[in-house]
Amino acid sequence: MxxxxxxxxxxxxxxxxxxxxxxxxxxxxxxxxxxxxxxxxxxxxxxxxxxxxxxxxxxxxxxxxxxxxxxxxxxxxxxxxxxxxxxxxxxxxxxxxxxxxxxxxxxxxxxxxxxxxxxxxxxxxxxxxxxxxxxxxxxxxxxxxxxxxxxxxxxxxxxxxxxxxxxxxLNYQPLGYNLMPKEFTMPELQKLYETILDKKLDRRNFQRRMLAFGILKRSEQLRKGGAHKAPYLYSFDLENYEAALKEGFKGGW
Amino acid sequence: MxxxxxxxxxxxxxxxxxxxxxxxxxxxxxxxxxxxxxxxxxxxxxxxxxxxxxxxxxxxxxxxxxxxxxxxxxxxxxxxxxxxxxxxxxxxxxxxxxxxxxxxxxxxxxxxxxxxxxxxxxxxxxxxxxxxxxxxxxxxxxxxxxxxxxxxxxxxxxxxxxxxxxxxxLNYQPLGYNLMPKEFTMPELQKLYETILDKKLDRRNFQRRMLAFGILKRSEQLRKGGAHKAPYLYSFDLENYEAALKEGFKGGW
DNA sequence: TACAATTGTGTCAACAATACACTAAGAATT
DNA sequence: AATTCTTAGTGTATTGTTGACACAATTGTA
Structure with missing residues (x-):
């Protein structure tokens, strides 16, 4: 006070x-x-x-x-x-x-x-x-x-x-660019969606759909140091991301 | 002035x-x-x-x-x-x-x-x-x-x-109750959607989808007096309509 | 009575979403 | 080094949804 x-x-x-x-x-x-x-x-x-x-x-x-x-x-x-x-x-x-x-x-x-x-x-x-x-x-x-x-x-x-x-x-626009670090793995991005929506999503279907949007670029590098199989690193394709922000997606989750 | x-x-x-x-x-x-x-x-x-x-x-x-x-x-x-x-x-x-x-x-x-x-x-x-x-x-x-x-x-x-x-x-909520008169025909409702979206929709697919939402009630009466086959009259099922307003739909047009 | 316009209904193919199974890689344990 | 645990990458069969399209029914008009 x-x-x-x-x-x-x-x-x-x-x-x-x-x-x-x-x-x-x-x-x-x-x-x-x-x-x-x-x-x-x-x-x-x-x-x-x-x-x-x-x-x-x-x-x-x-x-x-x-x-x-x-x-x-x-x-x-x-x-x-x-x-x-x-x-x-x-x-x-x-x-x-x-x-x-x-x-x-x-x-x-x-x-x-x-x-x-x-x-x-x-x-x-x-x-x-x-x-x-x-x-x-x-x-x-x-x-x-x-x-x-x-x-x-x-x-x-x-x-x-x-x-x-x-x-x-989330149902008609891409999301994540502003919340994620520059590089991230697919499971990390999935976790973001799951957290916002407060429900579990299928790993394989999530990946397929996310990639179909065409807003991600896969780096050839892997995230090393984890306790298990090293996942690929992704980043957002800013050009397509911006386009998708304007255009909007079709379906929902 | x-x-x-x-x-x-x-x-x-x-x-x-x-x-x-x-x-x-x-x-x-x-x-x-x-x-x-x-x-x-x-x-x-x-x-x-x-x-x-x-x-x-x-x-x-x-x-x-x-x-x-x-x-x-x-x-x-x-x-x-x-x-x-x-x-x-x-x-x-x-x-x-x-x-x-x-x-x-x-x-x-x-x-x-x-x-x-x-x-x-x-x-x-x-x-x-x-x-x-x-x-x-x-x-x-x-x-x-x-x-x-x-x-x-x-x-x-x-x-x-x-x-x-x-x-x-329009992509995630029902629409029309406030813009249409109490009773209307399916082609009239379609015209509303076409006008708002500024594009033609397929008559048969529009009807299928609209009915699938479950927000319409079909009256047994027909709209007489038109120059052609008399269409059915519909009205909104207000209970389901309100529910859909809250819940939201899935897909888009 | 034939015709044009419009409505109601049905079908099929393409595509998308869902559920699920297998393989691969890294690390710890034996 | 082999085994096991865990997580990641990829594929496929099934189901559901959407889009394109055809045909029959009804009404007024020529």
Whole structure:
């Protein structure tokens, strides 16, 4: 929690520079050791978890605002980012205001306003990410998607909606370029799909279908060092991948 | 175009009641005589066409705002409405402001603000709709989707994005309940799909697939009076239809 | 009564998805 | 070095779905 002085400075600055009533919240997905991860901030008040978010500068495109916010939280540029929904219930941000309402009168208090929040989801390479807390947070950390803390405000809804959108997306678009490292094996990619869909897929059928999409290039190298037969390394054929992103696939999983 | 007095009153009222910086624009689709239609408003300045839109009351859910706006423009309640994107380029509403900038100083001028607009698309029964212009418009009318006038601001982009979303939706959700009258023939429904997708479909395969979805009920009655063999009348099985909306279909067209 | 237009229904071939089996390679164990 | 365990690579038979197409039935019109 901020001190009164900090809060006052923050609110003055916010009112000066940001569009009122509008916020951005980001659901940042990563994938590591077979688990889906989401980036969460824990407030300085212990036990309060939020999605990373922020506000839109008065003459900044919203897409750029989302990128800026994510750059601050992850250190990454050129993130795969997708707007997916606006959450606009009138009381959705009230709980947040309650926290600060005794410290500043509503008129000066940025958080006394109603906020519509624009939801973006991001797909990032877990290993490249450098999670960094903001001014309000004690920590910014990866959490397992299937072992999440309770989230404040409507952030659980935002997260669920993002996940639903991601799963739907899987049915007509390629996915993985932004979540996987440069090179990966077919079983690793399969694990990603299985994790997102939360179900087992057949190894052989997965491979056949994935290759049929024509978005993978097989390296002649193998991943050595594993305890068993060395699998081939693959990478995405970026040209075909981009084309497939635009065109879309046919069937679903 | 409004008089200075009217504008002043409008702006005072808007600032008092609406959330600043946020607007809603609606793409209302209808289907009539084999053609897709879109509802457009022509401003009192001749030749200026816009999508119907409006603003969000200070403590109104955004969904409710969209419904309210559409009720005013169409007379319809309980419309199928879907949020699809937020358009947030900083200069997107500048052109609109230019029109009024000489009549009121920026400080009092509601339209001098930057607006993010939340895009909704609606599917309505053409014959049930009663298009009604707003205060700024001379007319509110159906236009053929393939014979549109030039639209102001970024409304052409908004319309295109809505159409793309609609086409995508067709791949994993049932569609038609909101666009067709209660009873219709299979060829009529096919025409709707062909019009949205802008391509011919095979009559026999369309019927097979449509029936396989299990969302149609065939009436024992026929549509008499046509010049040829009388086709069966169908209606949607609302229970299965709703279920399919939630569940989603498999393949695409 | 023949004809044109349109609807209802059926079939076959091509393709895609599913289930499943076998072989190969690396590492640890005997 | 042979055996075994585990995981990876490839193939095939079966089933289901989609696309192309043909024919019979109904209605108004020439």
């Amino acid at each position: 901020l001190t009164k002085k900090e809060l006052k400075a923050y609110c003055a600055n916010a009112s000066e520079n940001y569009l009122p009533h509008i916020s951005i919240d980001c659901v940042v997905f990563g994938f590591h050791e077979g688990l889906m991860k989401v980036l969460l901030s824990e407030m300085k008040n212990e036990g309060e978890w939020y999605l990373p978010g922020g506000f839109v500068l008065k003459s900044e495109p919203i897409e750029m605002a989302a990128n800026r916010i994510l750059k601050e939280r992850t250190g990454l540029d050129e993130i795969f980012l997708q707007q997916f929904y606006v959450f606009g219930a009138p009381e959705r941000s009230k709980e947040h205001f309650e926290m600060y309402k005794d410290m500043l009168p509503p008129k000066e208090n940025w958080f006394s306003n109603r906020f519509l929040t624009i939801g973006y989801y991001a797909l990032v390479d877990f290993c490249e990410t450098n999670p960094t807390p903001d001014q309000f947070s004690a920590t910014c950390n990866w959490c397992d998607l299937n072992d999440l803390p309770a989230l404040k405000l409507d952030h659980a809804l935002i997260l669920t909606t993002a996940l639903d959108t991601l799963r739907l997306q | 409004l008089t200075k007095k009217e504008l002043k009153a409008y702006c005072a009222n808007a600032s008092e009641n609406y959330l600043p910086h946020i607007s809603i624009d609606c793409v209302v689709f209808g289907f009539h005589e084999g053609l897709m239609k879109v509802l457009l408003s022509e401003m009192k300045n001749e030749g200026e066409w816009y999508l119907p839109g409006g603003f969000v009351l200070k403590s109104e859910p955004i969904e409710m705002a969209a419904n309210r706006i559409l009720k005013e423009r169409t007379g319809l309640d309980e419309i199928f409405l879907q949020q699809f994107y937020v358009f947030g380029a900083p200069e997107r509403s500048k052109e609109h402001f230019e029109m009024y900038k000489d009549m009121l100083p920026p400080k009092e001028n509601w339209f001098s603000n930057r607006f993010l607009t939340i895009g909704y698309y609606a599917l309505v029964d053409f014959c049930e709709t009663n298009p009604t212009p707003d205060q700024f418009s001379a007319t509110c009318n159906w236009c053929d989707l393939n014979d549109l006038p030039a639209l102001k601001l970024d409304h052409a982009l908004i319309l295109t994005t809505a159409l793309d979303t609609l086409r995508l939706q």
